[in-house]
Amino acid sequence: xxxxxxPPIAAAPQAGGLAxxxxxxxxxxxxxxxFARKDEDGRWHDVTTTAFRDEVxxxxxxxxxxxxxxxxxxxxxxxxxYEWTLFxxxxxxxxxxxxxxxxxxxAEQVLWMLHDAEVSAxxxxxxxxxxxxxxxxxxxxxxxxxxxxxxxAVEELTEAGTRIDxxxxxxxxxxxxxxxxxxxxYTSGTTGPPKxxxxxxxxxxxxxxxxxxxxxxxxxxxPGDEPSTLLFLPLAHVFxxxxxxxxxxxxxxxxxxxxxxxxxxxxxxxxxxxxxxxxVPYIFEKLFHGARRKAEAEGRLAAFDKAVEIAVxxxxxxxxxxxxxxxxxxxxxxxxHQVFDKLVYKKLRDAMGGRIRYAMSGGSAMERRLxxxxxxxxVDIFEGYGLTETSxxxxxxxxxxxxxxxxxxxxxxxxxxxxxDGEVWVxxxxxxxxxxxxxxxxxxxxxxxxxxxxxxxxLDEDGYLTITGRKKEILVTSSGKSVSPAGLEERVRAxxxxxxxxxxxxxxPYIAALVTLDQEAVEHWLTMQGRPQLKPVxxxxxxxxxxxxxxxxxxxxxxxxxxxxxxxFRILAHRFTEERGLLTPSLKLKRKxxxxxxxxxxxxxxx
Numbered sequence: 089x090x091x092x093x094x095p096p097i098a099a100a101p102q103a104g105g106l107a108x109x110x111x112x113x114x115x116x117x118x119x120x121x122x123f124a125r126k127d128e129d130g131r132w133h134d135v136t137t138t139a140f141r142d143e144v145x146x147x148x149x150x151x152x153x154x155x156x157x158x159x160x161x162x163x164x165x166x167x168x169x170y171e172w173t174l175f176x177x178x179x180x181x182x183x184x185x186x187x188x189x190x191x192x193x194x195a196e197q198v199l200w201m202l203h204d205a206e207v208s209a210x211x212x213x214x215x216x217x218x219x220x221x222x223x224x225x226x227x228x229x230x231x232x233x234x235x236x237x238x239x240x241a242v243e244e245l246t247e248a249g250t251r252i253d254x255x256x257x258x259x260x261x262x263x264x265x266x267x268x269x270x271x272x273x274y275t276s277g278t279t280g281p282p283k284x285x286x287x288x289x290x291x292x293x294x295x296x297x298x299x300x301x302x303x304x305x306x307x308x309x310x311p312g313d314e315p316s317t318l319l320f321l322p323l324a325h326v327f328x329x330x331x332x333x334x335x336x337x338x339x340x341x342x343x344x345x346x347x348x349x350x351x352x353x354x355x356x357x358x359x360x361x362x363x364x365x366x367x368v369p370y371i372f373e374k375l376f377h378g379a380r381r382k383a384e385a386e387g388r389l390a391a392f393d394k395a396v397e398i399a400v401x402x403x404x405x406x407x408x409x410x411x412x413x414x415x416x417x418x419x420x421x422x423x424x425h426q427v428f429d430k431l432v433y434k435k436l437r438d439a440m441g442g443r444i445r446y447a448m449s450g451g452s453a454m455e456r457r458l459x460x461x462x463x464x465x466x467v468d469i470f471e472g473y474g475l476t477e478t479s480x481x482x483x484x485x486x487x488x489x490x491x492x493x494x495x496x497x498x499x500x501x502x503x504x505x506x507x508x509d510g511e512v513w514v515x516x517x518x519x520x521x522x523x524x525x526x527x528x529x530x531x532x533x534x535x536x537x538x539x540x541x542x543x544x545x546x547l548d549e550d551g552y553l554t555i556t557g558r559k560k561e562i563l564v565t566s567s568g569k570s571v572s573p574a575g576l577e578e579r580v581r582a583x584x585x586x587x588x589x590x591x592x593x594x595x596x597p598y599i600a601a602l603v604t605l606d607q608e609a610v611e612h613w614l615t616m617q618g619r620p621q622l623k624p625v626x627x628x629x630x631x632x633x634x635x636x637x638x639x640x641x642x643x644x645x646x647x648x649x650x651x652x653x654x655x656x657f658r659i660l661a662h663r664f665t666e667e668r669g670l671l672t673p674s675l676k677l678k679r680k681x682x683x684x685x686x687x688x689x690x691x692x693x694x695x
Contacts, residue, residue, distance in 0.1 A: 089506075092551030096501030098297040100517055105264030105289040107144070107181040109337045114141035121314070122336065124343045124360065125170050132343060132360055140174075147178035147242060148257045149249025154209070154233055158183035158260055161205050161272060164323075165189040165198070165221070166213035167346035171237050172323045173332055175211055176271075180289070182260040186271045187284075188324035190673035191217060192666050197282075199224040202231060205272050205284055205524060209233035211241060266290035272524055273326050273476050276672035284524030287326070291479040294501065294517040296334030302500050303470060305487050306364045306446045307338050313443065316341040318362045320353055325674050327450055330480035331366050350374050354439060361441035368451035370675060372458060372469065377584045379436055381612045395432035398424045399464025400457060403492070407460075410489045411550070425464070433465040440467070450474060450481060451674060453555065453574065455582050456493030463490065471495055473555055477539055479518045483553045494552040504553055505538070511559055512545045513538045544572065561679060563594045569651045571599055576644050576654060583640035584609050585633070588664050590677055591654065592690055600693040601657040602686060603637055604664060624661035634659065658689050 113122065114137040121134035135143075156162060162179055164186050166172050179186050187205045189198060191213060198220055202210065208230055212218050218236050225231060235241035270289045274282035300307040307315055317335055319342050321328035335342045343360045345353055348371070357365075365371075383392035401417075402425045408414030417425065437444060447462070447469045454471050462469050472484030473495035483504060485496035498504045502516030519539045522530035533540055544562070545555045557572030564570050573591035580589040580601065587606040593599040605627060614621055617632075627633055637659055645653035664670035670682050683690055 089547040089549060089551065091503060091505040092498055092547050092553075093503040094498045094500045094551070096298070096517075097301045098294060098501065101266040101290050101293045103265065105180055105183070105261065105266070105268060106270055106292060106333060106337075107177050107261055107264070110137075110141050110144050110177050110181070111261075113137040113336075113339065117339075120339065121341050122339075123170060123173070124316075124341060126343070126356070126359075130355075130359060134341075135170075143174055143242075143246075144177045144181060145254060145257055146246045146249055147174060148181040148260075149252035149254070150245025150247070151178060151182060151184070151249070152252050152256060152260075153248040154245065156182060156184050156209060156233075158263060159185070160209070161185045161187050161207045163187040163189050163202055163205070163207045163210040165191055165193070165210060165217050166237060166323075167191050168320060168323050168328065169213075169237075169344045169346050171242060173336075173342070173344070174242070176323075176329075176332065177336075180264070180270060181257055183264045183268060185269050188271065188273055188329070190322065190324045192673055193220070194669075195220050195223045199227060200281065201274050201284070202228050206230050209235070211235045211237065214238045264289060266293065267521075269521065271329065273324075273329070275476050276674050276676055283526060283529060285326075285476045286521040286524055287329075287476075287479050288521050291518055291520060292330065292333045293337070295330050295479045295481065295499075296337050298500050298518075299330070299334050299481065299484075300338035303446075303448070303484070303487055306448070306470075307334075307340055313363065314341060315339075315364070316343070316360070316362045317364055317366065318343045318345055318357060318360045318441075319366075320345040320348060320356075321366060321368070322673065325451075326476045326480050327366070327368075327474070350378060357441045357444075358439070359441075361443045363443050364446040364448070365440070365444060366448045366450075368675070369449055369454040369458070370452075372447070372449065372454065372462060373581075375436070375440070376458060376461065377606070377609060379439070380584065381609065383432075384616055385612070392432060395428040396461055398428050399433065399462075400460040401464070403460040403464035406463070407490060407492060411491070429466065436465055437467060446470070446487075448472060448484070452676070453495075453578050455578060457582070459490075459492040463492070473543075473553060474518075475539075475541055477520045477533070477541075478514055478516075479520060482514045482516070482518060485552075489550075491548075491550070491552045494548070494554045496553065497551045498553075504547065504551075506545065506547055507540075509559075510544045510546070510556075512541045512543045512553065512555070514541060515539070563591065563599065565593050565599065565651075566595055566597050567651070571648075571652045576601070576648065576652075579644035579647060580637075580640045580654075583636065583643075585613060585636050586640055588677070590664075590679065590682055592683060592693070596694055598655040598694075599652060600690075601641065601654045602660055602682070602689060603640075603657055604660050604662065605633075607663075628659040628661050656693055658693055660686070660689070 118138040122137045122140045123135040124132040269286050271287050272284040345356045405417040409416035450472045470485045472481045474481040483496045505513040544557045557574040577589040588604040590602050
């Protein structure tokens with residue numbers, strides 16, 4: 089199939105902007121909990137729609153008092169926290185545009201984005217961020233204001249706005265139209281300097297409302313069990329912003345968690361008890377491998393692995409029934425599933441708060457077996473696909489027919505087309521308004537409303553999309569063989585000891601790989617073998633560990649031809665990190681930077 093369209097289910101917005109919902113909800117349902125905030129003792133306290141509206145209004149008045157006006161751009165540099173959402177909606181109340189900046193950005197990256205977007209003010213989280221901005225402020229002549237959250241920015245602005253009349257904010261808000269730019273979100277910069285994507289109010293309203301209607305089981309919990317989500321995705325990423333907007337517009341209570349580390353995230357999942365989460369595959373991988381290591385440490389590994397097998401088989405049977413390819417789980421399989429639900433699956437759900445039944449995953453590919461395991465464990469994961477340029481999701485697995493291993497069908501109201509060279513093209517109301525100040529790049533990417541994504545993929549007979557790689561990442565060996573690295577890398581990473589894998593081989597005689605290790609998993613592996621812990625430089629030479637990684641490589645090679653297979657690999661002592669300039673803030677590999685940093689190691693693979 090070359091093209092597939094799903095009819096719209098949400099009306100395109102005809103008037104107004106994103107902030108209108110804040111004021112409408114406070115009037116319609118003033119006592120409903122819109123957010124929850126955690127205090128210093130770890131207890132969550134509800135924020136009603138009325139309280140949030142009042143905070144948004146007060147902050148918007150303070151921004152006006154400090155000179156922010158309709159159309160101005162204000163940068164937000166912070167981790168995911170309540171105040172980010174508060175600033176977003178205050179800025180949108182004024183028709184101003186937020187410019188998200190990753191909190192881990194370097195001074196040069198900050199300079200590029202703030203200068204390119206011509207921001208007039210910037211909000212930072214703490215002193216380190218303030219110092220980063222200060223180090224380049226002499227090259228930012230348009231920047232006039234800097235506020236710091238941990239130095240009382242909200243209180244300062246609220247106090248400054250007390251002399252501004254409420255109606256001034258409302259006049260600004262009424263001037264916002266759906267085609268007004270809401271935010272300028274910069275791409276991850278994997279293939280060049282980041283480009284500022286102009287995302288409109290209509291883009292985010294369409295995206296949020298369509299997601300809520302198509303995935304209604306997620307956004308509409310059973311009576312007496314209010315829908316809620318813990319937002320831990322970076323709000324500097326368009327996926328996180330879509331979650332923020334969709335949740336507020338569709339009356340889902342939101343809590344914020346600033347860290348993606350398991351040690352910080354898991355306790356908050358238990359205390360906040362969300363009904364669903366939206367995450368990247370990395371989170372689900374960590375949950376699975378953590379549960380497996382715990383079972384092994386307690387001497388229950390055989391039972392856990394059996395439970396995994398039953399969960400996968402159960403989910404496969406449900407999948408087959410959904411597509412009229414089978415009767416569903418047999419009586420014997422259902423019985424085994426019930427037994428393991430009490431012994432294993434419920435404990436996994438309890439570790440996520442006990443109320444989670446659904447999740448959405450995006451940002452990168454999820455291994456099919458992992459999705460099947462969670463589905464069989466009682467947590468349906470709807471894998472999707474999108475870009476900054478599509479205001480987050482452009483496809484997703486529907487709740488009634490999950491095809492594991494695919495990224496689902498087009499979001500209702502959009503069309504996916506596969507070009508002659510296999511590139512995925514997208515058309516719909518979620519496609520962005522263009523790149524800031526770069527009409528040439530916009531024209532090269534969007535033609536007659538069609539966005540050329542740069543991704544390679546295929547559509548099956550039911551319109552489900554599978555992504556196989558990036559056009560610019562296709563490797564061509566010296567013999568002329570084209571190889572997409574993404575699938576190989578994903579399969580190698582499925583091994584619990586492997587953290588990252590990058591496949592190389594452009595203009596080389598064969599395909600090879602660089603592999604990094606999951607330190608926590610390796611420490612557990614050594615402990616279970618009764619061996620002393622090893623230093624990173626010792627690990628890369630350990631024959632037993634090399635054999636484990638070789639198994640991962642051999643397993644990955646079974647899915648490709650011999651010409652596409654990984655012939656050799658090298659284990660590295662240290663992981664690729666954002667701090668070293670080897671990952672984007674959304675954890676994507678910077679291939680050119682990695683190959684440059686490890687040029688000696690790559691050359692040795694072909695020596």
